[in-house]
Amino acid sequence: MSINRATTEYLDRYEVDPPLQLSALHGLPPADRILFQRYGHARVSRPAFSRIHHAIEAQARMRPQATAVEHLGVRLTYQELDRLADCLANQLAARGVRRGDRVGLFLRRSAHMVVGILAILKAGAAYVPQDIRITPPQHLRHVVSTAGIRVILTTREHEVPAELGEIVCLDTIATEAEPPRADRGGDAAVVIFTSGTTGKPNGVQVTHANLCNVLLTEPGSLGIRPGDRVGQLLNIAFDMAAWEILGTLAHGGTLVVRGNDLAGTAESLNVIVATPSILATLDPAACPGVHTVAVAGERCPQSLADTWSRHAAFHNCCGPTEVTIVNTVQRYDGALTIGRPVPNTTVYILDDRLQPCPIGEIGEMWAGGACVTDGYVGNETLTAERYRPDPFLGGTNRMFRTRDLARWTPDGQLEHHGRTDDQVKIRGFRVELDAVTSALEQSPGCAGAAAVLHEDRLVGFVSPATVQPEVVRRVVEELLPYYCWPTLIVPVDKLPMTERGKIDRRALVSRLDTVA
Template identity: 35%
Template sequence: MTDVTTGAKPAAELDHWRERLADLPELRLPADRPRLAGHVPATARETFRVPAAAVSGLTALAGEHDGTLFTGLFTALQVLLARYSRQQDLALGTADDRANPLVLRGTVLPQTPFGQLLADNARVVRDALAHRGVPYRQVVQVLGVRAEVGRDPLVQTRILLAGAADGDVLGAAPDDRALPECELSFEFTAADDGGLTAALVYDGALFEAATARRLTRNLLVLLTAALRAPGQPVGELPLIHPEELDTLLHAWGVNRSPYPADRCLHELVGEHALARPDAVAVVHGTTTMTYRELDERADRLARLLLAQGVRPGSFVGVCLPRGPELFAALLAVLRAGCAYLLLDIDYPSDRLSFMLTDTGAAACLTRRELTAKLSAPEARMICLEEHEQDIAAPPAGPPGVPVTSADGAYVIYTSGSTGMPKGTVVTHRAFVRLLRDADYLTLHPDDVSGQGADVTFDAAAFEIWAPLVAGARLVVLDKETLLDPAALTAALERHRLTTLFLTTALFNQVVAADPGAFRGLRHMLFGGEAVNSARVAQVLAAGPPGRLVHLYGPSETTTFATWHLVREADEHTAVPIGGPVANTTVYVLDELLEPVPVGVVGELFIAGPGVAHGYMDRPELTAERFLANPFAGPPDERLYRTGDLVRWSAAGALEYVGRADHQVKIRGYRIEPSEIERVLQQHPDIEAALVVARAEGEHKRLVGYVRPAAGRQTEPAGLRAFVAARLPEFMVPSALVTLAEFPLLPNGKIDRAALPAPERTTGGDGSAPRNGTERVLAVIWAEVLGVPSVGITDNFYELGGDSILGVRVVARAKKAGLSISAKDVFRRQTIAELASVAVSDGN
């Protein structure tokens, strides 16, 4: 690199750059390939031209704002990169006419008019030129940045302009290799016709040639729009070429096909009861129920509901164990013209009562032993064992209540950002759109589909209704089987399952134990959170199922919104979430609801008949998340803003990037940490609380951080019990850390990255293992839980264990020659207890 001077500059000059470039942000451009450690740059070049008319127009516009052609180009490029990176604070590199590197730093706010930003940048440029005598290496040193050989240590993108006729001095010759390399370098040279010849020099190890071409085309579209309307906010300036925009909004984003939009779920199930009455509908253990038995029991239960005073259009709670009785009850609620509210029997009483009260449920179908958990004065408790005579009466046919496909089928609750759970009503039409004539999955009457998800998880609705609507067989898999890879594999073979859905977390654990576990399935579906690509690659290598499908979708858009048929995977490339399922529309938009180009990160918005109308009695939340569709679509169509950040790949598949807020996914469940924080802060000993999800390898767990009230002490086990009495198990932090103060950023916000990792301390009496089995289990627990050692009386769950880690214990025990089940780990939570039932295979 060439320095204009070699001597040390006055401290004031260095202080200027120290202040100007303090906390310099990295420009996070969306690369096509991962930035692997130690990767070798591969220089590539994309040439283009800036027409003479655009050059003269930009020169004139810049002159009106005390700038030059360089300032105009810098401003256009700055806006382009801000839109590409979703960043507002940007630093770009350049060089003066003697090839001395300089850094130009500025702020791009979406609402700033282009002309105003150009004027602001004219001052930035003048400021940089006024201090260009400071050697670049001294700037780097004073900032304390570690430099890589040949790479620019401060910036990732550079702009150069050579041969301009208006006095610009920021223009090292584009072929001057004295400058350090950047990921992207936009290099402009004045041409004889008044235009500019230009080249985008880029790191081919990170970016595809198609991406480079798209960048240059986007820059020209943006520049043309800015010259046409310099008073327009930069966030609203067109960026995408019309051809690309048509692809994004229509070819890739819209998926419409015929489906029976006027049909209801219970009608479709009833058709199979007429056509194939003796076909098995449900299997649970040794119990089976045919379609005729399911249909007739549902009819009698529906009549019972109406006889008990439940009116069509009401919400009806259903709190029953998973099995044939539950499914018949759900079908009955629909035939009575009502919408069901599924209640998990393992939920805390407070949670169940809240949901019954919040929906205004008219009744609840349950059993006598569960009524103690169901406190809801206005909901009539209908205990099935008290009405066995009515339920067993001769068939009388359906009650004949008129139901339309626009009526609610069920209400599902999700964690709420306000600290309270929120309910969403799903219509018959929304669910029929998901199940009938679908592209991601086609079930036939000879299919056998597993049902293992907790009933309040939105995928459970899919697991229940997909086979029943298709006339297929539904097999209930108990939790212990689902969490034990060996037991699950045996169940798949025993029941000859053809179709299975697993959350991503569970999918990863099963594959880790047996990559070939799914090879006998026709359809293996998984989703719910970011997937480990290496696990997917293992499945493909071990002999994949007929179809391996990666699914994505929020509850507010009826379970699944996008899908991707997985044919290949490698550990360095994310598995896409694909494109929209049938009769769904997706958009990737920026903060001003403008479409973003291919490869650029934006927020995912979903439209179509699967989108709910909003949240029950939550008008503010509804207005925040459900928006009028500004694009061409059916009248009154709504967009649901997911809060998920995604981008389109060059192949037209959506890739999941992360969240735009603090919402997290744990074992497929969507969790708003603020809801857990609200419960923690209700404890009298706690003044403030913060909850985050910490990743440990491919496993994630919730960690709570609490600040005690003045003069109070905290005890983690007691706090966990307090939370467990009010929230579902998957929302209870596995660890709680007490802090005197939360770490803060300079702007006063909490610095989540600085929160300390929880210490995993044992809670038992430290008793050492007494025999070989206990010693093996102690080693396994320590490895799985990430602790130095474990005593035989330490509790697995108090040390941070959960059901997914329990699967790891089972798998590692099997490799060590010990036979235990996931049920054993759940029921016997200390090594002393677990060792008493562990069976050695004799090896």
């Protein structure tokens, strides 16, 4: 049988839509061409809605008295949430907010925050979230300028500089009934600002189609059912917060918005979405109701997956903001990977020339299909650099360079092998910091680790502080070549975290001055 005929029969059998362009696979051996498509092209699954707030409105119609949001004693039913959001959406429209606009959401976690998000979406605009407690004014000005924000939602407790735009306080909105407004149905849903290589954050525009694809299909839906209590634990400016908030409400769950007591909130939950660093601070024995956990945002230690998978369905996920929260998911089964692509998306493992790598060879992960976002707001140059025409799907499709290194396992899962921008040079050798971190974590008693390069020295941090540096050193020396061995092992009580729940390498480096 010819390779073209075999491939066509495979595509027909597995409903690959649209099929990959065979001409783009000419450099692969025949067997690898089939596997490149079988592994890299996810199943087709059409989301039930094309606008994420339409899924939430459907829940409000079906179960109006069910609890939608809880926060420090405040409770909103789905009916109340929907009514408040309608009122605010009408007020936004009266203030000139139109389809395609971007509205700032500058506040902290609260029930008002959830009302604001839904109202902005109902008005046809995209919300731009920032945690006002911790965001410097200079950063806010950059966000407002880059995203073209004119109207900003906040609450009276926060002082938002008046020169940034028209300020609307959510805790003063009128709640009287108003005629339903026309649904403008804007395409963009949220703009998430991520760290940029120039020191200024880049705003990624995520569409409704992007969100519906990951949140309304399995496994991204996480099996959330009506009544499930799902935590809103993360920084609201982090893309995974949209997973918590919109993913919960789209499926009829109760969003439990935390205050300062993270552990106390977690004890009442059924579903947790978090970074590994945040999850590691929680005790699964203290969270008896949790049946589903998903982690993303940074590499997951094997020990963390082992611990939590004994209590709940554990999902290890991967994907930058530019491919809509996560684009690969694994239901952990004892062999930790980052899984397979989510429905209606593709993953390609490519070499430096953007040619397909043979199956099993490490290359850079590019993502295509329904996960690919609209690019960077106001930065066409960077968009053109990171978003490229997709030669495998063809047409107007684009693929995104994730900068993750990965390879396919024989059964079609993705093994993560660090980051292209996490590579450092030590004595002329290229070293992956993630590979060093993984070796550190295999030391007895180690709950978490991180590797950093400081003044041309490779330094390993391990937690807790009771871990023995010499034992760690022996473990690393058994696992890695000599040029990957840290010259210094530093035990710490806890690994510091950024406001987005990831290990703060800058804070670790600052500690080195105090190490004898």
